[in-house]
Amino acid sequence: MTDSQTTAWVKAMPAVFVLIWSTGFIVARYGMPYAPPFTFLLFRYFFSILCFLPWIVLARVAWPRDRQQVLHLAVTGMLMHAGYLGGVWAAVKSGMGSGLSALIVGIQPVLTAIWLSTMSRSGGAAVSRRQWLGLLLGFVGLVMVVSRKFVQGTPLDHVTPENMAWAVMALLAITSGTLYQKRFVQPCDVRTANTVQLMAAALVTIPLAWLEPEGMQWNGQLMGAMAWSVLGLTLGGSSLLYLLIQRGAAATVASLMYLVPPTTAAIAWLLFDEQITAMTLLGTAITAVGVSLVVRAPAPASAPAPVKA
Numbered sequence: 001m002t003d004s005q006t007t008a009w010v011k012a013m014p015a016v017f018v019l020i021w022s023t024g025f026i027v028a029r030y031g032m033p034y035a036p037p038f039t040f041l042l043f044r045y046f047f048s049i050l051c052f053l054p055w056i057v058l059a060r061v062a063w064p065r066d067r068q069q070v071l072h073l074a075v076t077g078m079l080m081h082a083g084y085l086g087g088v089w090a091a092v093k094s095g096m097g098s099g100l101s102a103l104i105v106g107i108q109p110v111l112t113a114i115w116l117s118t119m120s121r122s123g124g125a126a127v128s129r130r131q132w133l134g135l136l137l138g139f140v141g142l143v144m145v146v147s148r149k150f151v152q153g154t155p156l157d158h159v160t161p162e163n164m165a166w167a168v169m170a171l172l173a174i175t176s177g178t179l180y181q182k183r184f185v186q187p188c189d190v191r192t193a194n195t196v197q198l199m200a201a202a203l204v205t206i207p208l209a210w211l212e213p214e215g216m217q218w219n220g221q222l223m224g225a226m227a228w229s230v231l232g233l234t235l236g237g238s239s240l241l242y243l244l245i246q247r248g249a250a251a252t253v254a255s256l257m258y259l260v261p262p263t264t265a266a267i268a269w270l271l272f273d274e275q276i277t278a279m280t281l282l283g284t285a286i287t288a289v290g291v292s293l294v295v296r297a298p299a300p301a302s303a304p305a306p307v308k309a
Contacts, residue, residue, distance in 0.1 A: 021237050026268060045081065194242060
């Protein structure tokens, strides 16, 4: 690639990531009728590792040599693969719709921005009034969507304490995993980093999959969901997320992440006939506005007027 092509690709990476990421919730809904969540994810990790290993060998990519870095990568794998994906897939399996699960996890930029603002030491930044307003709006919008589905949900798109707990677990896992990776993981090749993360996620998922009584019902729909999960989401989406965080573009991803819920809701409506009511649209819009208020960069301070002699 030329320098201009590389620059264009780097600028496009956040948008491409969001488009791919939006399909993850759809794939969960697409494959869940034929597979238990953790068994499906264990196969996904296994097939993804099988794809990465020959690529690593052929490209002669170096593995991380620092044991501490391997440990940090393993922790992020447990959080961002096992915790996040496990929570989303278990929530969808328990009856939560794709659009709602995306909306709940879409609160991640709010938590990330509040945490970074609160914990900042160098600039002494604090949570601004605008950010608190955004947090309140995001919560109100989410309650508007969730409350309707508690009462008027369908068998494949409703809210229960169980699937709500799984979705919140996924939200906390992806938020803490992103912050942990940015803080502790040193830049290294995305292929070896992803493989270490997947191996750690598989180790955590094995006992959970073993406890599931349901078996895999292999058919065209399940195999299609598995193929896209491995090639599109793990090799594509997860690798892009790793690169974006390492390049310092996590804030850019956060600012675009609130586009995931409406995109997912639209696709779910087209594919699965998940209802989109006026209340759902209004609640989603309010949540999107709230998230944008939290993650939007503050306006630069104007330069002081020159003092006249």
